[in-house]
Amino acid sequence: MNETPNAGNVLIAEPFLGDPNFERSVVLICEHNDEGSFGLVLNNVSKNTxxxxxxxxxxxxxxxxGGPVExxxxxxVHRLGHLIEDSIDLGNGIFWSGDFESVKSLLSIGSIKSEDIRFFIGYSGWGAGQLKNELAQNTWFVSDINSDVIFEEYTNQFWRTVLKRMGGxxxxxxNYPVDPRLN
Incomplete structure (x- = not known):
């Protein structure tokens, strides 16, 4: 399914990608247009909260x-579009951004659970035509995803889980090893 991604799709790094910023990454595309693309790596947990x-x-x-940029x-991203004003609906129950003051208020009263929201520092970005070139080189697989997978799957195996769900x-x-020479 190596097609042009839309907002709400994910990019799954092919297993041989040599870029340490994206090795075995799953990137949620939040914005994609002629000027470039913006996404967030879903499976790179920091040591901070x-x-x-x-x-x-x-x-x-x-x-x-979320990526190496800024x-x-x-x-x-969250699945609380009805609670957070100015959220951007990416489809499949996934929302991006929104009024951060509302988020802070809802967090302070316990109305948001950790399985309903993910916070990111930095992001992944591509200039005009850059992602199209990477897709042509088969660097990424493109797939749909839903909120249950994003917010409920164990992140350590997230890359594998997403590929397995794609089937075939x-x-x-x-199941391809990180370093096949060690087999």
Whole structure:
């Protein structure tokens, strides 16, 4: 399914990708147009929590590294579009961004569970035509995804899980070792 991605699709790194920023990554595409693409790596958990980077948030929700670009920025995806104003609907129950003050308020009263939101520092970005070129080189697989997979799957095996769900040859690739020379 190596097609042009839409917002709400994921890019799954092919198993031989040599870029350490994206090795075995699954990237949620939040925006894709002629000017470029913006996404968030779903399976790169940092050692910090959201409470470590935002002073007035006290929950210990995991903080993910969304990509190598501007790691001084904070982003979030969630499945609470009805609760968070200005959320961008990516489809399949996935929402990107929204009013951060609302998020902080909802966190402070316990109305948001960790399985309903993911916070990211940094993002993944591609300039005009860059992602199209990478797709032509078979660097990424493109797939649909739903909120249950994003928010409920164990992140350590996330890359494998997403490939297995795609079935067929992708299921075989999911079991490919990180370094085949060690087999």
């Amino acid at each position: 959201i409470a470590d980077v935002v002073d007035d948030i006290y929950v210990e929700f995991p903080l993910f590294i 790691q001084n920025t904070l982003h979030f 040859d992708y299921k075989v690739l999911a």
